[in-house]
Amino acid sequence: MPQHIPVVENILSANDRLALENQAELDAAGVFAVNIMASPGAGKTSLIEHTVRGLAGKLRLGMINGDVATSLDADRAQAAGAVAIQINTGGDCHLDAVMVHSALLKLNLTEFDLLIIENVGNLICPASFKLGTHKSVLVASIPEGDDKPYKYPGMYRGVDAVVINKIDLLPYVPFRMDYFKQGIAALNPGVTQFELSCRTGEGLPAWLAWIQNQVQDYRNTRS
Amino acid sequence: MHELAVTQSVLDIALRHAGEQNARRITDLYLVLGQWSSIVDDSVQFYWDIISAGTIAQGATLHFRRVPAELVCLDCGQVYQPTGEELICPQCAGTRLRLRQGDELQLEAIDIE
Numbered sequence A: 001m002p003q004h005i006p007v008v009e010n011i012l013s014a015n016d017r018l019a020l021e022n023q024a025e026l027d028a029a030g031v032f033a034v035n036i037m038a039s040p041g042a043g044k045t046s047l048i049e050h051t052v053r054g055l056a057g058k059l060r061l062g063m064i065n066g067d068v069a070t071s072l073d074a075d076r077a078q079a080a081g082a083v084a085i086q087i088n089t090g091g092d093c094h095l096d097a098v099m100v101h102s103a104l105l106k107l108n109l110t111e112f113d114l115l116i117i118e119n120v121g122n123l124i125c126p127a128s129f130k131l132g133t134h135k136s137v138l139v140a141s142i143p144e145g146d147d148k149p150y151k152y153p154g155m156y157r158g159v160d161a162v163v164i165n166k167i168d169l170l171p172y173v174p175f176r177m178d179y180f181k182q183g184i185a186a187l188n189p190g191v192t193q194f195e196l197s198c199r200t201g202e203g204l205p206a207w208l209a210w211i212q213n214q215v216q217d218y219r220n221t222r223s
Numbered sequence B: 001m002h003e004l005a006v007t008q009s010v011l012d013i014a015l016r017h018a019g020e021q022n023a024r025r026i027t028d029l030y031l032v033l034g035q036w037s038s039i040v041d042d043s044v045q046f047y048w049d050i051i052s053a054g055t056i057a058q059g060a061t062l063h064f065r066r067v068p069a070e071l072v073c074l075d076c077g078q079v080y081q082p083t084g085e086e087l088i089c090p091q092c093a094g095t096r097l098r099l100r101q102g103d104e105l106q107l108e109a110i111d112i113e
Helices: A013-029 A044-054 A072-079 A097-106 A153-157 A177-187 A204-222 B003-020 B041-051
Strands: A003-010 A032-038 A061-067 A083-088 A114-118 A135-141 A161-165 A192-195 B026-034 B061-067 B070-073 B097-101 B105-112
Touching (some): A003 A013, A013 A032, A013 A097, A032 A044, A032 A204, A044 A072, A044 A114, A061 A072, A072 A083, A083 A097, A153 A177, A177 B097, B003 B041, B041 B061
Parallel strands (some): A032 A114, A032 A135, A061 A083, A061 A114, A135 A161, A161 A192, B026 B061
Antiparallel strands (some): B026 B105, B070 B097
8 A cells, every 4th residue: 555654854954963963062172163165276275274374373273174085185284283184075075964073083172272174165065064063154266257156056145254265366357246246145145255365365364353253252152 | 966965865764764664665755856956856866776776765756846946035025036147136126135945955755655
């Protein structure tokens, strides 16, 4: 006898549940975690290098780098002074809560104030998989073009801050900042934004101040 | 691109529910996918045929219900379905919008024997 069984479950609910467990582990150790997402080449690793250097002596920083192969990014973060764990996703286009969970086990979380998770370069898949971080940040860059918010609404909709990198290239690339920002505003009204250049250093202090404030706010809500 | 992970989750959820009912076979699965969920039906079907093999869900039919994206203008309340790069309210030209539906990624029901 055929039977119709209502299920009504979010398909990625298992990932969502594990993401909550990850966050509980982070909270138990008092570590504020950020998920950094971007397309390949937007400057995630460069921004992280500057962040590690800029916060040296102020915050104890841990890193998890997700990449399809190689440990080049983790090596760069480590060279800049962070404790870094590399996850090779073996072809997967995103990090998920399971991968982050296994990486968390390799870190002594009580040694850190801030954990930065560098996701796989991709504007689609990472948006669907929660990791358990407290905030997520999208790094966009001028050469990618001003139409990206319109093409990747899922990514632009779900983040807490957008960093617009490579503004030093604005004179050389056709990029309508108004059009780009209108897309962001439509999808994510009021989201925090930074315009900066990892190459020249312009705009970096505001980003560094924001990250430090986020960690401070996190501590305040917990004490 | 992440359809393999999504399809694996669909199979896990379906097998769990079927197991609770002591089903012998899963014959149909009903999926709800929002227009903005970034999931391609054909890819899910492709992975499904591979990963469901050897389980009680082998050969089951996947039914896809697509939910169009629907935006609400936060300034005037207008609801509309964007078709392209229309992130501007067609009524008041407002640019602060909220997605009301269209990001669903759900297994709604299964048929079992």
